[in-house]
Amino acid sequence: MKAIELEKAYDPKTFEDRIYNEWESKGYFKPASDKDSPVHCQCEACGKTDTYAVVIPPPNVTGVLHMGHGLNNTLQDIVVRYHRMKGDNTLWLTGTDHAGIATQNVVERQLKKEGKSRNDLGREKFLERTWEVKNAHHDIIVKQQKKLGNSTDWDRERFTYDEGLSKAVRDVFVTLYERGLMYKGNRLVNWCPRCGTALADDEVDHEDTQGAMYHIYYEYADGTGKIEVATTRPETFFGDTAVAVNPTDERYTSIVGKKLKLPITGKEIEIIADEYVDKEFGTGMVKITPAHDPNDWEVGQRHNLEVINLLTPDGRMNENVPEKYRGLKPEEARKLVIEDLTEAGLFKEEEKMTHSVGKCYRCKTVVEPYLSAQWFVKMKPMADKALDAWRKGDIVFYPRKWENTYSHWLENIRDWCVSRQIWWGHRIPAWYCECGQTIVSREDPSCCPKCGSKNLTQDPDVLDTWFSSWLWPFSTLGWPQNTEDLEKFYPTTALVTAYDIIFFWVSRMIMAGLEFTGKAPFRDIYIHGLVRDKQGRKMSKSLGNGMDPLEIIDMYGADALKFTLGFMCAQGQDILIDKDSFKLGSRFCNKVWNANRYLLGNLEGRNLVAVTDADLTELDKWIYSRLNFAAKTAREALEGYRYNDAASALMEFFWNEFCDWYVEATKLNFWNGDDKEKDRQASVLLNILEESLRLLHPYLPFVTEEIYGKLPLAEIAESRKKAGDNKIVSTSTYNGMLINAPYPEYSEGRENAEVAKRFEALKDLIQKVRALRADCGIDPANKINLAVIVTKGSDAEVCKEKVDMIKLLAGLSNVEFVEAKPASSIGTVGTGFEAFILIDENINKDQLIARFKKTIETEKGYAAKSQAKLGGSFAQHAPAEVVQAEKDKLDESLRMIEKLESYIASL
Structure with a gap:
């Protein structure tokens, strides 16, 4: 046999793109059940029926993949590659989200630079322009995912605004309407004045902001005195329709029902009793403004209070306030209101405070509670089904702690506002006739079913982006048609996503799946942490601490990124990294490359021979048992989505046990053995090497594939066949690439406790x-x-x-x-x-003793410093973990001193 040469230096840039193109062009990302799939487990042939299906959380089509996407995609790719090699009929379905508000904002910013608005273009031309932007950004995202090494089936790629998914969205809207779960109502919603649209609760980011609590007086209408209320938004008192106290608050029992006079306007409102009021907070009196606070809205509904909207759609004070305030922004009106209250002797004080302020998740404008006519979905009936599915065990969370979050959100769910006042998105399939009839239809109506008029107007609004993505697990497979893919791959097996969208995406998908298919859309729900910087801060543009996965791939390669993220991803924990963190994966890739380069480069003159169990040395049996243990550990960990446990087991086996122990020890056989022994040892090494590459592949797909393609695979297969080793790997394994090879299995026959x-x-x-x-x-x-x-x-x-x-x-x-x-x-x-x-x-004995004594003195210095810190105020005031770390340092110094003193005594 000739030596097999690998390049001296590991350079992923020379092979990653080439290998990915080969995987894709040869169809290795297809499920085994596809007729044109080359994947080794054809279900019809072998009788296997296990299916593993995953749908990717679709990234926004106008976005750029960040490190959070890198983590999420990596974790899915690892388990998908594992299950594909395991022999499951595996589908990883990819796609993108049309991202209504985000994508429209991109186009509107472009138009603004041109001195135009969407109204200048009109709806049709604006949508044409948006499709152009979508197509350009989509191509960028696809290239990024391919650079990450995503083994997704690109032939099945979907888009939340494509023809098939649009049909599914429309069918769902109409079905909900027919079932009495979709309705239009005039209700309080989150409103972004800049985007000019309603937002769901989950589209509002809450940020701690410096503000104030303003204490003002309301006088009794009969002139007998006044009360004190406190508010963060005094400009909204023009919309007050009551002041509430707790019915159990004995201080105010006697005044319930009395009339108050609103400052400036003189309008009279009533004092009411409602359990919403916390009698321990502030004065125990709360102004109720139903049109501008969600809690006040609920109080207003219970007491049938008047609802007075104070804002225009662009977030300015409207005609329901005195003329001098009209047209002002709320913060401008606030300043003027305080001046007028002070002049009237009705302003007590301003108390500085930090409070949570809702902002639009897309443009960061302060969100206003706003009274508006919107479409809503009744969520309670569907939430009850989703809770029941969890209680029955139809869905399982990894880690289990997220079950509490899931159940809490569903038990306290509110109706979902699904209409958006933008143009990019699924148009609401509702038409209005002059006779007052509303038509909700799967097909565009030609006339009013009530009066026959053809003068119909379609609702101008579109649906919330999440209204299409909550259908993602089944709409992407062809629902509402009963397609072959829907039959084979639904319900899907797993969902891998970050915990920041557990509420509005994960829960909604479960509700939609149960409502429209009768089945939960997936069994396993793996919730991973967020990628943060070393200080624990969430990565963001504003902090400048974000990392581009493509930059890391350019520095270290895709495998280094994938292995590092997998290795650091412990269940239930966030990942704290910087660019240097990826040196971990890079070093491991180099180790794999160099170990293979050494072994393959020393095959000159060797012949591969059949090696039976009887031919194995004790050393060989040991490494096979360690390989067996690594395979068992990796399989169990990946089945339970314990990525870091599998990665740790793989690194321990290959780097430590295989390279640092076994390969080093086998040098004795190559130095001292005859040709027969050298051939035997080379054959064992190649067998273990081949299986090790299969073991590592899900975490290091590129470098293992590159090396695997250079192995003398046919010779390895033939030698195994002669040794009767067909149960482990058959010669048919070598008809394809490593991505198609079987994952190593645990075998009791390889165990040897002695x-x-x-x-x-x-x-x-x-x-x-x-x-x-x-x-x-x-x-x-x-x-x-x-x-x-x-x-x-x-x-x-x-x-x-x-x-x-x-x-x-x-x-x-x-x-x-x-x-x-x-x-x-x-x-x-x-x-x-x-x-x-x-x-x-x-x-040199004297030098050794001198060295010991010098080290003892150094350690005594360390110990003295630690003892001084622990004996002072440090131990009382420092965090417990910091104090413990200092105690550990002291213990280590004392152990070292004791050990070195014993060495000196021995000499």
Whole structure:
């Protein structure tokens, strides 16, 4: 066999794009059940029926993928590749969201630069312009996802505004209307004055903002006195229609029903009793402005209060306020109101405070509660079904803690405002006739069914973007038609998403799935954390702490990004990273590359031979057992979405056990063995290497695929066939690429507890000697002598059989087995043995003692500083974890001092 050459330096730029194009062009992202799919498990042929289907959370079509997308896409790709290799009929369905408000804002900003508005273009031309922007941005997102290595089925890509999904949206709207779950009403909504549209609760970002609580007086209408109320928005008192107190508040029982006179206007309002009021907060009196506060709206509904809207659609004071305030922005009116109240002697004080202010999630304008005619969905009946599905176990959260969030939101759900006053989106399928008839229809009506008039006007509003994405798991598969894809892949298997959209997307998808298909849309719901900077801050443009995944890929490669994110993704925790964090993945990729380069480059003159279990050495059996354990751990972890556990197991196996122990130890066979032994060892190494690449592939798809393609796969398959190893891998495996190869399986036949115990004892000795050398500062290149006492009958007796391996891996010139501790030696203890470095002519004893003494003095200095800190105010005032860290530092210094003093005593 000839040596197989890999480039000296690992350079992902030379192969990542080439490999991705090959995967895609050959159809490896298709489900196995597709007739033209090359994926190894054709369900019709092998009888397997397990399906694994995932729909990607669709990114906004005008957006650019950030590191949060990078994490979300990476986690999906890992499990999808695993299940594809596992043999499941696997579909990862991709697509983008039309993002109504966001996309319209992009186009309107472009028009503003041209000195135009959407009204200048008209609805039709504006939509044409928006489609052009959508197409350009869509191409960018697709390229980004491909650079990440997403193994999504691009032939099934969907868009929330494509023809099929538009039909599904319309069908759902009409169905809800027919079932009495969709209605139009004049209600209080969140309103963005800049975007000129209603927003759902979840489209409002709440930010802590510096403001004030303003204390003002309302006089009794009969002139007998006055009361004090406090508000953050005094300009809204023109819309007050009551002042409320708690019915159990004895201070105010006698005044319930009395009339108050509004300042400036003189309008009379009544004092009412309502349990909404917290009698412990402030004065226990609350002004009720039903048109400008959600809680006041509810109070107003209970008491049948008048509702007075004070704002225009662009967020200015309207005709329902005195003339001098009309046309002003609320903050301008507020200043003038305070001046007028002060002049009238009705302003008490301004109390500075920080409070939460709602802002538009897209343009960051302050959101106003606004009375408006909108379309709403009744959510309670659907929420009850979604809660029941969770209680029955039809859906499972990973981690389980998110169940509480899910249940709390559904139990306290409000009706969903689904209409938006923009042009980009699904037009509401409702028409109005002059006779007062409203027609809601799946097809455009030609005339009014009541009066026959053809003069119909369609509702100008569009539907909330989320109204299409809550149908995503089944509309993308062809619903409402009963398509082949819907039959095979619905319900889907898993949803992988961040916790910041658990309420308005995850919960709504479950409600929609149950309402329209009778089934929950997925079984597994994996909720991952957010990507934050090292200070724990959420990444954002305003902070300037965001990271572009493509920049990281350009620096380190896609595999480095994927492995790092997978390795750091612990269930229930956010990920704190900076650019240097991705060196972790880069180093592992380099390790995989260099290990393979070394092994494949030393095949010159070797022949692959059949290796049966009888031909395996104890060392071989040990590494196979470790490979077996890694496969078991990775499978169990990935089945439970414990990404970091799988990544840790893979790194531990390949880097530590395979490279640093097994490969190093096998050098003895290549140095000392004959050609037959060298061929046998090379064959075992290639077998393990091939299986290891399959094990690593979901986390490192590109580098493993590149190396895998260079292996002598046909020869490996033939040698395994001769050895009767068809159960592990058959020759048919090698007809395709690594993405199509089977994932390693756990096999009880590979377990060997006796070998594992013996080799762990051997490792323990070598590790303890290495640590002792490090403590002594002995150069690794300096060959030293070792004496070992072995307890009779212990597992450590294996050390007597593996002297050459101990010498090689611990850097020794000689190993002697003794009955007692030698003079002038430094020792270490392990299970079943004591090992002693001999201080002889190879080591300068005086220099060693001097080094120990110097280190002791340094450690004593550290210990003194820690003791001083812990004995002062630091221990009382510092956070508990900081104090504990200081205690740990002190303990470590004291241990080091004790250890080095014992070494000096030994000398």
